[in-house]
Amino acid sequence: MKPQSLFDKLWSRHVVVPETREAPAVLYIDLHLIHEVTSPQAFAALKERKLPVRRPALTIATLDHSTPTTPPDGNGALAYATPEAAAQVQTLIRNCRKHDIRLLDLDDPQRGIVHVIGPELGLTQPGKTVVCGDSHTSTHGAFGALAFGIGTTEVGHVLATQCVLQRKPKSMLVNFNGETPQGVTAKDMALAMIAEIGADGGQGYAIEFAGGAVRALSMEGRMTLCNMSIEAGARFGMVAPDETTFDWVKDRQYAPRGPAWAAALKAWRALPSDYGAAFDKEIDIDASRLRPMITYGVSPDAAAPVNGVSPAPRSDEEKRAAEYMRIEADRPFSDIPVDRVFIGSCTNSRLSDLREAATVMRGRKVRAGVTALVVPGSESVRRAAEAENLHLVFIEAGAEWRRPGCSMCIAMNGDQGAPGELVISTSNRNFVGRQGKGVRTVLASPATAAASAIEGRIADPRPYLQETREMADAV
Amino acid sequence: MRFKPLLSLTSKTIVLPQDNIDTDQIIPARFLTTTSRKGLGAFAFYDWRYDEDGAIREESPLDSHDPVERAILVAGSNFGCGSSREHAPWALADFGFQAVISSDIADIFKSNALKNGLLPVEVDQKTHQRLLNNPGEELTIDLEKQTVRLSDGWQTVFEVEPFARHCLLEGVDPLGHLMNQMSLIEQFEVERA
Numbered sequence: 053m054k055p056q057s058l059f060d061k062l063w064s065r066h067v068v069v070p071e072t073r074e075a076p077a078v079l080y081i082d083l084h085l086i087h088e089v090t091s092p093q094a095f096a097a098l099k100e101r102k103l104p105v106r107r108p109a110l111t112i113a114t115l116d117h118s119t120p121t122t123p124p125d126g127n128g129a130l131a132y133a134t135p136e137a138a139a140q141v142q143t144l145i146r147n148c149r150k151h152d153i154r155l156l157d158l159d160d161p162q163r164g165i166v167h168v169i170g171p172e173l174g175l176t177q178p179g180k181t182v183v184c185g186d187s188h189t190s191t192h193g194a195f196g197a198l199a200f201g202i203g204t205t206e207v208g209h210v211l212a213t214q215c216v217l218q219r220k221p222k223s224m225l226v227n228f229n230g231e232t233p234q235g236v237t238a239k240d241m242a243l244a245m246i247a248e249i250g251a252d253g254g255q256g257y258a259i260e261f262a263g264g265a266v267r268a269l270s271m272e273g274r275m276t277l278c279n280m281s282i283e284a285g286a287r288f289g290m291v292a293p294d295e296t297t298f299d300w301v302k303d304r305q306y307a308p309r310g311p312a313w314a315a316a317l318k319a320w321r322a323l324p325s326d327y328g329a330a331f332d333k334e335i336d337i338d339a340s341r342l343r344p345m346i347t348y349g350v351s352p353d354a355a356a357p358v359n360g361v362s363p364a365p366r367s368d369e370e371k372r373a374a375e376y377m378r379i380e381a382d383r384p385f386s387d388i389p390v391d392r393v394f395i396g397s398c399t400n401s402r403l404s405d406l407r408e409a410a411t412v413m414r415g416r417k418v419r420a421g422v423t424a425l426v427v428p429g430s431e432s433v434r435r436a437a438e439a440e441n442l443h444l445v446f447i448e449a450g451a452e453w454r455r456p457g458c459s460m461c462i463a464m465n466g467d468q469g470a471p472g473e474l475v476i477s478t479s480n481r482n483f484v485g486r487q488g489k490g491v492r493t494v495l496a497s498p499a500t501a502a503a504s505a506i507e508g509r510i511a512d513p514r515p516y517l518q519e520t521r522e523m524a525d526a527v
Numbered sequence: 528m529r530f531k532p533l534l535s536l537t538s539k540t541i542v543l544p545q546d547n548i549d550t551d552q553i554i555p556a557r558f559l560t561t562t563s564r565k566g567l568g569a570f571a572f573y574d575w576r577y578d579e580d581g582a583i584r585e586e587s588p589l590d591s592h593d594p595v596e597r598a599i600l601v602a603g604s605n606f607g608c609g610s611s612r613e614h615a616p617w618a619l620a621d622f623g624f625q626a627v628i629s630s631d632i633a634d635i636f637k638s639n640a641l642k643n644g645l646l647p648v649e650v651d652q653k654t655h656q657r658l659l660n661n662p663g664e665e666l667t668i669d670l671e672k673q674t675v676r677l678s679d680g681w682q683t684v685f686e687v688e689p690f691a692r693h694c695l696l697e698g699v700d701p702l703g704h705l706m707n708q709m710s711l712i713e714q715f716e717v718e719r720a
Contacts, residue, residue: 068715069708075690078708080715090612092562101702118560136560143562187611187635203613203639204564205701213705215712219688221634251547252605252631285608287634351547369546369603462610464556471579481609483551485574 055326058292059223059258062198062323066181068215076217082180083192084111084210085166086153088118088144089464090185094208095147105151107214112175113148113155115141116165118465121427121454130158133466151211164430164456167191167398171275172432174304178293178320183210188398188480190281194274195301196293196323198258201282221288222332224257225325228265230340234521235514237408238273239400239478239497241265242280243345243355245337251353254286257333260325261291265339271300272404279399283352283480292324344513346385347482347495349373354482358385358500358512376484377492385510388494391473393424393451393505394487395498397461400478401429405498406437409478410445412502412516417450419508424451425467427459451505463487476504533644533695535669536625538598541588542662543575548602549609550636554618556610567614568621588662598625599666601658605629607636607647616640626668628675630655641691642701650675654683670695 056064069078086094091113098105105111118137120130132138141158148155156163162173167188170176178196183189185207192199206216228241246253259281261274269277274291281289291297298317301307308316343357350373356363364381365371374380379388395401395409406428418424426446428434434456437443443453459467461479463486469475471490478501482493496504499513506516558570576589583590600619606629607615616639619627626646637647648668650658654675658664667676670692676682694701 068712073689074693075704076688078705078712080712089559093564093613096562096564097702133557134560140560140562185611185613187609201611201635203611203635203642205613205639205642209702209705212702213709213712214716215705215708217690217701217705251608252633255605255631255634285605285633372545462556464559481549481551483549483609485555486551489574489579 055328055330057223057325057329057331058196058260058290058323059198059288060329062179062181063220065179066198071219076219078215079218080181081183081210081214081216082110083170083175083182085170085182085184085189086111086113086144086207087116087166087184087186088140090204091147091207092140092143093204094185094211095151097205097208098211103212105153105211108152110214111153111211113144113153114163114166114169115144115156115158116456117458117462119158119457120465121457121459121467123455131466133464137465161431164432165398165401165458167275167279168401168429168433171195171271172304172430174301174307177301177307177316178297178323183216187282188279190287190289191275191279191398193278193281193288193290194271195297196290196320198288198290200287221258222256224254224259224286224333224335225331226259226261226335226337227263228261228337228339229263230265230338231268232265232339232342235344235499235517236342237344237497237499238269238276240342240345241339242277242283243347243352243495244342246280246284246353247345247355248337249284249335251283251351252285254281254284257286258288258290259284259286260331261289263339266291267294270404271296272402275402276399280352280480293320344497344500346500346510348377348379348385350376350482350484352480352482352495355495356385358496358510360385386512388510389474390422390476390504390508390510392469392475393418393422393501394427394460394475394477394479395425395501396427396429396459397479398429398458399480400498401427401433403433403436405478406433406442409498409502410442411520412499412513413449413451413506414445414520416506418505422505422508424449424505425454425460426451427454428456430456460487476501476510533625533646533670535667535671536598536646537665537667538625539596539663539665540599540601540658541597542601542659543588544603544659546603547605547608550607550612550615551609553607553615554612559612559614564617566621567618568623571618571622597663598623599668600624600627602627602629603659604631605633606631607633607640609633611635611639613639613643616643616645620645628655628658641688641695644695646670646687646695648675648685650683650685654681657681
């Protein structure tokens, strides 16, 4: 038999009707995640056609994009940005009740960002197809799942049929060879990859991430890497499952148990790409040469090592970006003042991300005049972080510790920067106005964002991480 | 949703030459709290059309938009990158665009546009450059023949996913196609259980 890639296996196992010249494949969906922003019009389409939700047990809903991250007031009321935001939340609550879909409601102890809660609950598993009306659905590919973002019309298709129409994309293998140096995180790997292949370099491809540096990543790190696939234009990103994956999934709420667990493990172990599997494109990246990365432009591929200087614009496009960012050529990044810091989002809001930021911030202070916001990815992450007193580290440093949500990543819940401010952010997009009108966004890892909060300028986190290691060694 | 069949379109262009126009530019996230898909044209390219004080930006090519005259948007490469929000094609279609032309259109945007009567057309670099250089040029896009014809007779062909093309030409709803496969979907569920 012809050697198959992980992607080939995931794809072929979910084909209900094969692709032809005339029509895309009908692909079966095992897990459908929904949130308040991209679902209302899908439910409306169902209503219009008098169709039921076909498999309500395979859809799970959460509230994350429009929800405030500040606690409710004395009367239990939440400070929504607009009445429309509140109405949108209520619409999802109503739709879930009507169609018998499990909703992680506002007071649910498991609520959180859609791409944080899926894995956390053990809903995301190797071998599954996972879709959501959200481009960062590629996150779930970290488990060896076939996960991709869809539009609202397709959300309606899944609700009505549990299937989507999809042509098989081309495949790309991105190898991170060797070991990453100390202080280089999954976020830095992602930004380095996007800088290398471009914001449209992955368009039309499903990416498998492989190599020693990927195998060495924790599940959280793999999620960060897969999450950013879409910033290279790839709808799908994935990592072959291994013991790290299985250990993470085991005993979670929706994970298989007993004999079902043994059977699942056997199936999951057969998923990795066969030796000699063909890819349409292969990219090799030397992980040992990577450094902590930041972005300096308005597209995620405008990324460079944090300890470098800004490059000279090579096109009108880059010139406009440099003007918007107010970063002239040859300026050391360490010279650029920071107004605001955001640690959170489906890219970097998990427990390990918060630990990484806390390692840098512990016993230090956020620079005067800098506002820092730390937003955990879910209620579970919030509880786990508080159990380790990470929230106290942030609060004592002068940062705000908030409730879970997408917050400043998409800035539609009222959490945003002011015009002209420079925000160093652990989120995924540095587009013009993404974090508020006129806001200048610099993407970075949690460690880099934390170091920058302390210095009030873009800062290399490695000296802080080194100091912490030495202190730990001394103890 | 059903749309009126789209056979061919003759119109002038509006040119936005920037590369990587993301869906946050097409419709900023603060307008995504709606629960409707209607009326989003008012927010299309909002921050490109209006300044911080809400005044019209006179320099924006979108300001002079006349839906009858200019239903074709020509944009730089990697158009529609970023989020999967279908609000982006909803907004563009409601604004009056019926087609968007670029050298390279982001996957999710392309898929969403095709479901909303907004035809994404990817052309070769040479044609793309010509279109970028000549804002306001009249073009004919023929979906049946898959051609773009410029005013001076220059013609090029474009690819479009055959099923989406069929749906657009015939006014067919893809959900209906999926519903017609229901017995196979049920069989699939039984066999893997």
